[in-house]
Amino acid sequence: MPETDPEENPNKLAAVITPASEAQRAVRVVDAPLAPPSANQGVLEVFRRRYLLRILVRREIQARYQSSFLGFLWSYINPLSQFFIYWFVMGYILMLHASVENFAIHIFSAIIITHFFTESFGAGTRSIVSNKALVQKMAMPREMFPVAAMLVSLWHVVPQMVILLIVAPFYGWVPSFTGAFAVVLAILLMMLFGTALALLFSVANVYFRDFGSAVSIMLHFVRFGVPMIYPFSMIVVQFPGLVDYYLLNPIANAVLLFQDAFWIPTLSACAPGELPVPEGADIHAKAGCTMLDIAQPDHLIERGLIMLAAGVLFLAFAQWVFTKLEAKIPERL
Amino acid sequence: MTVSVQVDHATKNFTLRYHRNLKDMTVAMLKGREVSNRFTAVDDVSFTIEQGESVGLMGLNGSGKSTLLKMINGTMRPDSGSVLTRGRIAGLIATGAGFHPQLTGKENIYLNAAVLGLSEKETDAIFDDVVEFADIGRFLNTPVGTYSSGMYSRLGFSVAVHIDSDIFLADEVLAVGDKPFKRKCLAKMQEIRDSGRTVVYVSHAAASVQRMCDRVIVLENGRVGFDGDVDEGIHYLKYDEDDEPQPADGKRSRLAEADDELGADI
Numbered sequence: 001m002p003e004t005d006p007e008e009n010p011n012k013l014a015a016v017i018t019p020a021s022e023a024q025r026a027v028r029v030v031d032a033p034l035a036p037p038s039a040n041q042g043v044l045e046v047f048r049r050r051y052l053l054r055i056l057v058r059r060e061i062q063a064r065y066q067s068s069f070l071g072f073l074w075s076y077i078n079p080l081s082q083f084f085i086y087w088f089v090m091g092y093i094l095m096l097h098a099s100v101e102n103f104a105i106h107i108f109s110a111i112i113i114t115h116f117f118t119e120s121f122g123a124g125t126r127s128i129v130s131n132k133a134l135v136q137k138m139a140m141p142r143e144m145f146p147v148a149a150m151l152v153s154l155w156h157v158v159p160q161m162v163i164l165l166i167v168a169p170f171y172g173w174v175p176s177f178t179g180a181f182a183v184v185l186a187i188l189l190m191m192l193f194g195t196a197l198a199l200l201f202s203v204a205n206v207y208f209r210d211f212g213s214a215v216s217i218m219l220h221f222v223r224f225g226v227p228m229i230y231p232f233s234m235i236v237v238q239f240p241g242l243v244d245y246y247l248l249n250p251i252a253n254a255v256l257l258f259q260d261a262f263w264i265p266t267l268s269a270c271a272p273g274e275l276p277v278p279e280g281a282d283i284h285a286k287a288g289c290t291m292l293d294i295a296q297p298d299h300l301i302e303r304g305l306i307m308l309a310a311g312v313l314f315l316a317f318a319q320w321v322f323t324k325l326e327a328k329i330p331e332r333l
Numbered sequence: 334m335t336v337s338v339q340v341d342h343a344t345k346n347f348t349l350r351y352h353r354n355l356k357d358m359t360v361a362m363l364k365g366r367e368v369s370n371r372f373t374a375v376d377d378v379s380f381t382i383e384q385g386e387s388v389g390l391m392g393l394n395g396s397g398k399s400t401l402l403k404m405i406n407g408t409m410r411p412d413s414g415s416v417l418t419r420g421r422i423a424g425l426i427a428t429g430a431g432f433h434p435q436l437t438g439k440e441n442i443y444l445n446a447a448v449l450g451l452s453e454k455e456t457d458a459i460f461d462d463v464v465e466f467a468d469i470g471r472f473l474n475t476p477v478g479t480y481s482s483g484m485y486s487r488l489g490f491s492v493a494v495h496i497d498s499d500i501f502l503a504d505e506v507l508a509v510g511d512k513p514f515k516r517k518c519l520a521k522m523q524e525i526r527d528s529g530r531t532v533v534y535v536s537h538a539a540a541s542v543q544r545m546c547d548r549v550i551v552l553e554n555g556r557v558g559f560d561g562d563v564d565e566g567i568h569y570l571k572y573d574e575d576d577e578p579q580p581a582d583g584k585r586s587r588l589a590e591a592d593d594e595l596g597a598d599i
């Protein structure tokens with residue numbers, strides 16, 4: 001390349017550029033197969049590219065509270081305000097404090113896991129559309145975005161768990177091995193179902209933004225479909241025929257697992273082992289227990305494990321649908 | 334020679350939707366107007382590019398160049414046919430990089446590099462060069478959403494050229510840069526070409542294509558209209574006809590010549 005200073009001699013710019021025909025080309029040996037540029041293995045690929053995932057998660061965490069004065073505090077204010085509303089309305093106005101022992105722990109443990117699910121699902125559904133700029137121009141596994149949204153929500157679970165772990169001992173809670181197992185199982189369940197639903201709806205939301213709005217309405221109902229603002233025993237007492245269907249809901253399962261770990265151990269009279277769920281409405285309360293204290297379904301862990309297997313299948317299904325619809329994402333955005 | 338990009342009967346259709354909501358759609362259907370329509374942006378395109386070739390992709394607006402590049406870079410998939418590539422692909426598509434508007438320039442450099450498969454260490458290694466080349470000064474730590482379109486494409490270009498890719502795609506990268514930057518870009522792209530990387534260069538500027546490329550593919554309404562020699566391709570497109578009024582003395586102005594050399598014609 002001739003040493004011409006283009007600044008001095010703007011008219012001789014051409015000299016800087018060697019014409020294509022005269023160029024001396026280096027030979028570059030590319031040690032890679034000829035492959036489709038967009039090939040990927042779906043969700044599995046996401047975990048192969050952990051560094052990129054980490055950047056996206058960090059970005060999401062930053063972005064969620066960007067240009068807000070209280071910033072990260074909002075992720076506590078939101079579940080805590082929910083907690084106080086339920087604690088007050090359900091506890092005092094509807095007087096559940098009287099009939100449900102340690103109702104506060106009951107609510108708060110349920111809020112943590114439910115909130116994790118609704119955040120994963122809600123933010124995951126919006127994730128592809130809100131990362132439009134990237135999705136349209138860069139080739140990357142698009143599963144990244146719903147998965148990152150789920151991980152961001154999981155990250156927000158940590159401080160709430162810390163609060164719970166500080167408060168629960170005051171209610172007589174002691175940690176146990178089975179409790180820890182139940183917590184991990186519940187979180188895994190919500191990770192699987194949250195990611196699967198987020199995958200399905202994030203791509204649907206690209207096609208029609210109606211899905212995003214529909215999801216936020218659906219999420220309102222989630223809170224009523226789990227034993228959070230009422231105890232599970234209330235379902236058993238009032239809708240005995242519906243109990244089996246109620247338990248088909250993975251979120252209700254996860255909530256029950258969480259309460260098994262945090263709430264049940266704090267109950268004074270009724271140890272979890274002595275709380276069988278009888279067939280139908282025929283419930284026997286142990287002496288000293290009120291009717292509403294008692295019910296916790298049998299074989300919770302086993303149910304959870306079966307749900308986990310169902311969750312894996314559901315995720316596989318969601319991935320299958322995602323792959324089918326994904327090809328048209330950039331043009332429909 | 335090894336094949337670098339192989340496009341085999343690739344076709345991409347878009348569905349044009351004239352109405353986006355239920356009300357409009359119902360009204361249109363009741364009036365018997367069409368609600369949607371299929372449009373073939375890339376139509377049965379086939380070609381093979383060898384490693385190290387530098388190909389100019391030309392064609393009028395809307396002829397499908399950016400769509401074809403998106404299929405080569407993997408953001409879009411062909412509806413039928415296939416696109417195969419070998420090695421890492423970097424570049425700019427439709428004038429801009431895939432940046433996240435809320436992230437700062439610096440964060441975007443890392444994100445962009447990570448998407449292209451670089452590790453944190455590898456990005457650290459090129460970071461200073463990227464920043465120096467882009468030369469956007471203290472704006473590096475402000476969100477790219479606030480950048481001018483020139484600054485935006487400078488940063489995008491800078492990241493793309495510093496990543497050690499095997500295939501480099503450049504879609505109208507010079508359209509918004511200022512003159513000193515264009516000069517730097519052309520020199521850099523030449524360096525890329527001479528290092529044996531495959532280059533696919535989209536431009537409406539015949540002079541710069543002439544300088545950069547050793548083959549031209551012309552798209553016409555999504556089909557390959559011409560594939561071959563650069564000068565013939567430019568002639569095929571009639572881009573070589575000088576429609577500027579010639580000065581009476583037969584000499585062209587210094588400015589016009591300088592523009593030509595940079596390929597800065599509109």
Ligand SMILES: Nc1ncnc2c1ncn2[C@@H]1O[C@H](COP(=O)(O)OP(=O)(O)OP(=O)(O)O)[C@@H](O)[C@H]1O
Binds near residue numbers: 347348398
């Ligand atoms: N997402 C989309 N939905 C519908 N039509 C699209 C979409 N993207 C591109 N098109 C259409 O495809 C055609 C080709 O577009 P493309 O961007 O590939 O053109 P181009 O050759 O790059 O043009 P230019 O020279 O202006 O950059 C255009 O008619 C455009 O309207």
Ligand SMILES: [Mg+2]
Binds near residue numbers: 398399400427
């Ligand atoms: Mg274009």
